[in-house]
Amino acid sequence: MKKTIYSTTRYRLKKSQFFYFAVCLFSGITMIPLFLILWELVKKGYKQFNISLFTEIAPSSMEAMFARVNGEVIPGGILNGITGTLLILALATLIAIPIGIMGGIFLAENKDSKLARLVRALSDLLQGIPSIVIGVVVYMWVVKSMYSYSALAGSIALAIMMLPMIIRSTEESLKMLPTSLKEAGLALGGSYTTVVMRVLVPSAFSGIFTGSLLATSRVMGETAPLLVTALGAASVNWDVTSPTSAISLLIWEFYNDPNLVALVWSSSLLLLLLVLGMNILAKNISKKWKIQ
Numbered sequence: 001m002k003k004t005i006y007s008t009t010r011y012r013l014k015k016s017q018f019f020y021f022a023v024c025l026f027s028g029i030t031m032i033p034l035f036l037i038l039w040e041l042v043k044k045g046y047k048q049f050n051i052s053l054f055t056e057i058a059p060s061s062m063e064a065m066f067a068r069v070n071g072e073v074i075p076g077g078i079l080n081g082i083t084g085t086l087l088i089l090a091l092a093t094l095i096a097i098p099i100g101i102m103g104g105i106f107l108a109e110n111k112d113s114k115l116a117r118l119v120r121a122l123s124d125l126l127q128g129i130p131s132i133v134i135g136v137v138v139y140m141w142v143v144k145s146m147y148s149y150s151a152l153a154g155s156i157a158l159a160i161m162m163l164p165m166i167i168r169s170t171e172e173s174l175k176m177l178p179t180s181l182k183e184a185g186l187a188l189g190g191s192y193t194t195v196v197m198r199v200l201v202p203s204a205f206s207g208i209f210t211g212s213l214l215a216t217s218r219v220m221g222e223t224a225p226l227l228v229t230a231l232g233a234a235s236v237n238w239d240v241t242s243p244t245s246a247i248s249l250l251i252w253e254f255y256n257d258p259n260l261v262a263l264v265w266s267s268s269l270l271l272l273l274l275v276l277g278m279n280i281l282a283k284n285i286s287k288k289w290k291i292q
Contacts (some may be wrong), residue, residue: 038272045269049262049264053077057235058250064259069189074133078267080236081250084151084236087238088230088246089216091155097212103163104170105196106206111175134160135225143229151237151244154230156221162215169211171182180273206286213282217275223248247271 052075059067059076066076103119110116135157137189142153177200185195201208226232231243232253251267 002045007240021053030217041265041269041272042256044262045265045267048074048266049269050077053266054082055079058253058258058263059246061257061259064263068259068262074262078247078250078270079235079262080245081247081267082270083228083236083238084233084245084249085220085247087151087244088154088158088226089220091152091240092158092162092214092219096159096166096215098169099159100166100200100215101208103167105174105201106173107139107167107176109196113212120171121165123167126160126192130224131157131161131222132228135228138225139228145238149229149231149242149243151230151242152240154226154244155244157225158219161219161222161225162212164218165215166208166212166216169214170204170208173211174200175237176207177203210282210286213278217278220275220278221271222242223252226254 050073053201054077057076057080058078064074103123103234107116107120138153138157138160142150144251146153149152151275172248181203182195182200183254185199186192190199226249228248232245232247232249233243237244247270249265250263251271254264
């Protein structure tokens with residue numbers, strides 16, 4: 001009997017070790033492409049990573065060609081793309097976050113209603129729509145109505161893409177809260193709206209904020225919807241009703257010009273660092289606001 005138990009325990013330990021090493025092995029294999037991409041970006045992007053990248057607008061093809069012929073660093077930078085990305089993302093978050101949080105609260109508080117099931121289904125459907133389709137729809141709705149490409153149109157397209165993730169992250173964060181928290185607020189005399197907005201939402205802030213930041217990170221590198229809404233601009237533009245550039249749009253433009261290909265790598269590296277920084281910020285803030 002003891003021998004049988006010993007053999008069974010030994011077999012289970014060996015089986016556990018085998019699967020542990022298998023998981024580690026396949027996890028390492030999946031990380032190889034990521035490290036190769038990072039290495040390629042750093043290796044080719046650091047050459048153009050200088051102060052001019054952040055303080056000057058994109059150079060012309062002629063200026064880049066003369067620099068390449070003389071073996072010099074391509075002059076200029078992507079200031080117009082950086083400012084355009086910040087402007088479009090700021091507008092998109094101002095549109096998407098309030099709507100998304102309100103939608104998530106509605107789904108969490110009315111999870112069994114027909115309207116909630118419909119909104120949930122539409123949110124899941126919206127998440128699967130290709131970004132270029134959303135861009136074309138916004139082009140028909142906004143660009144043709146305004147008779148102009150604009151940062152506003154681009155931000156509306158990105159806001160629509162952000163909504164599903166913000167809605168679902170808000171809903172799941174609120175559903176994880178204990179029911180006693182809501183009951184205690186109501187028992188102390190707080191109104192339903194007060195309990196939701198001042199007790200439940202702050203308690204779920206960590207999850208809501210993380211979901212919002214992940215949604216922002218996801219759309220930061222989108223190019224297709226901006227091609228048909230924001231279009232791009234050769235100079236720095238802060239007018240939300242005018243065509244505006246973005247880092248992702250500049251990467252597309254640089255890629256189509258053989259004289260500016262070197263700037264593709266530095267722009268991509270900067271975009272990667274911005275997304276990484278946003279995720280690190282989200283992690284730190286989530287830890288600080290986490291309810292123990």
